[in-house]
Amino acid sequence: MYLMTTSAVPTPRTPVTRKDVARYAGVSTAVVSYVVNEGPKRVAPATAAKVQDAIRILGYRPNAAARALKLGSSETIGLVIPDNSNPFFSLLAHAVEDAAAELGYALLLTNSDGNPAKERRNIRNLAARQVDGVVLASVLFEPDLADLESAEIPSVLLNHTGEAPGFNSVGVDLAAGARIAVDHLISHGHTNIALAMGSNVSNSLDGREQGWLQALAAAGLPEGPIVRGDFTRPGGYAAGKRLLAAASRPTAAFASSDMHAVGILRAIHEAGLSVPGDIAVTSFDGSVEAEFSWPALTTVEQPVRAMAEAAVVALVGAARGQEPQHRIFPTELRIRQSCGCP
Numbered sequence: 001m002y003l004m005t006t007s008a009v010p011t012p013r014t015p016v017t018r019k020d021v022a023r024y025a026g027v028s029t030a031v032v033s034y035v036v037n038e039g040p041k042r043v044a045p046a047t048a049a050k051v052q053d054a055i056r057i058l059g060y061r062p063n064a065a066a067r068a069l070k071l072g073s074s075e076t077i078g079l080v081i082p083d084n085s086n087p088f089f090s091l092l093a094h095a096v097e098d099a100a101a102e103l104g105y106a107l108l109l110t111n112s113d114g115n116p117a118k119e120r121r122n123i124r125n126l127a128a129r130q131v132d133g134v135v136l137a138s139v140l141f142e143p144d145l146a147d148l149e150s151a152e153i154p155s156v157l158l159n160h161t162g163e164a165p166g167f168n169s170v171g172v173d174l175a176a177g178a179r180i181a182v183d184h185l186i187s188h189g190h191t192n193i194a195l196a197m198g199s200n201v202s203n204s205l206d207g208r209e210q211g212w213l214q215a216l217a218a219a220g221l222p223e224g225p226i227v228r229g230d231f232t233r234p235g236g237y238a239a240g241k242r243l244l245a246a247a248s249r250p251t252a253a254f255a256s257s258d259m260h261a262v263g264i265l266r267a268i269h270e271a272g273l274s275v276p277g278d279i280a281v282t283s284f285d286g287s288v289e290a291e292f293s294w295p296a297l298t299t300v301e302q303p304v305r306a307m308a309e310a311a312v313v314a315l316v317g318a319a320r321g322q323e324p325q326h327r328i329f330p331t332e333l334r335i336r337q338s339c340g341c342p
Helices: 018-025 029-037 045-058 064-071 087-102 116-128 146-150 174-187 207-218 233-244 258-270 304-316
Strands: 076-081 106-111 133-136 155-158 168-172 193-198 226-229 252-255 280-285 298-301 326-329 332-334
Touching (some): 018 045, 029 045, 076 087, 076 116, 076 304, 087 106, 087 258, 087 304, 106 116, 116 133, 116 146, 133 304, 155 304, 174 193, 174 207, 174 298, 174 332, 193 207, 193 233, 193 258, 226 233, 233 258, 252 258, 258 280, 304 326
Parallel strands (some): 133 155, 193 226, 193 252, 252 280, 280 298
Antiparallel strands (some): 298 332
């Protein structure tokens, strides 16, 4: 039997430092810093290549915590969204990440699952991690931002339709977008137009419902049936089944989100009916899911990239420190087949 000697036991590996990289590459630690941070001074390509080789060979990993202490900034922003499994919020999160990266910031993503209490916990956790700012797509029309204010962490309300005094906010005119979609259904001759409205945790009337009502009133049409449910595919599916069971089945429906509309499409198809032949459908958001549903959905598209860029710039870019603004972006109706257009 052999006994393992003390010398055979591996010793913990000492972390590689910037000095080690500089010594290996034959340059100063300042040059290593310029290469790692891509500035502020330019490094000759041949020298940069030597530093990159040393980093790769030695396995150097920059210490983000030490850098944050030195700069007084974590170079990280937090994002709180209701649900990143929703194609619209997934697209929005990706756009925020891209916009943040353009300004040299990393993104820390959290989901509230549509729950105000969890939203508040996420905000509190981001504040405790001393992020440089928080972009919040809240489930509330008036979210609680006390934790960010007390920590003096700037925030921007994204996908927010109402003005929030003292805060930057970015969104679209939900009512105007909904009117466009319902007006389009009216132009096809529909007079019994239903609304499939996602439920929210606020008591305020959603702008999409306001737009639906306004379009019908302007055309002198009666209000069609309203069905409410979660902003999910199952929620839309259940809404579709209730619409089909109505005593006076509508000939068209406006869904408050693409996911709702996809669920409605399934309910219609299962009932042996056709879209748009028996029931025309329009929706709201403009996610990729709308383009690849069957039939493809006519939807009100939100300018996700422009909204994300505006939010990040207001938070950490050129607009930081300016008076808070409420920016409203226009929507656009993407016409496909579900409404009855060829």
